Amino acid sequence: MQSFNRRQFLQMAGLSSTLLLSGCGSDLFAGVVGQVTEPLNQRLDELLLNPQKPVPEMPISSIEPDKLIVNTFDFTPVIDPKLYRLTIDGEVNNPMQLGVKELYKLPLTSVVMRHVCVEGWAAIVQWGGVRLRDLIQLAQPKETVRYVYFQSADGYYESWDLRSCLHPQTLMAYQKNGEPLPIENGAPLRLAAPIKLGYKHSKWVTRIMLTSNLLPQRGYWEDRGYEWFAGL
């Protein structure tokens, strides 16, 4: 009983210091609420996700080009496609670097999906690109791999569960609405999937790293309080 209490106390102490670092007092309570309920909600997210089952697609006529708002946490990096390299590494047998030309040679998949932002708005968008699972297969992940990290040219970072990455509609996209991907939407390569909230969809991705464990840093917004799984 005593050790349980001490353990609980230490957890609370660690929790409250992170919360103090994160800022204002009203966060504090919300942080505790999130710590209590988010594990349950994440279990629900995981249960709902079937990594084999595609989300029904929308017709091309339903695309809403002007509804997709550009959200960026810092600045917009301009990348020369000729110099661009995507690194895939971490716990893989075949780490690799791919240029734009090599990415374009891989099978192209198109998805017309609803892009849902954590803020509440949504837009129907067509994304075209390489299935993330094809890239992961090329890199030959070790059996212990459970998580995938994404690093972006602007310093944004994200982590996903492997199951969501293997979903057939999870793309590393280089097309938007039938056109080459615009810079402000993440050119030359960005994440896009109908199964997760918008902030999970890193733009300007330069590195994909496969890991067995979640690292202390889980994502730019997640480290500031957003849900990690963020399944739709």
Next chain:
Amino acid sequence: MTTDSPRFKPVLFPKQALLAKSFHWVNVVSLFIMLGSGLQIYNANPVFGGRQGIHLPPIFIGGWLAGGRDWHFGSMWIFSLNLLWYGVYILASRRWKHRFVGQPDLKALQVGKNPKRKAYSWHRIVYTAIVPVLLLAILSGIGMYKPAQFYWIVDLFGDWQALRIVHFMTVPIVVGFTIVHSLLALKVGGSRLLESMFW
């Protein structure tokens, strides 16, 4: 509530079943948190007009978007499970037969002469009507929370904006209901009825 003895005619204090009071309490508190945190989320991107739309004064639960979401998706369990158990309770206790609006209430309103009976009918109509509104809030909420898994809910409402409007409209409806429901309860049973539901 009749008494066996004809000699005593004690003053009848309205009494509520303990379970009914518990459901009512949990509903009041969890719904208040749902509203407060929901308006916090609303402010990140107002339903009408988006970022240029009308923002509400920042007095809500959670402090910012992520905090509001934590509260919203935490209390949604308490709110909706409470409503579910309440549904089981009114079925099992057969309260659904006589505690909600029915033919006699409509008759009292149409042909009745007793203003007290009429007020009571309105009271029953109003608190019966809020049940489907709360269920609609949950349905539209599930559609917004998991639109990929429950895409058919979004389709049911037409599109995303329609879904957002329906979900949001439950806020003014619930606020209006709270006022009307309290006033009608006061009119029908005075403060004694009001207090019987809480203590």
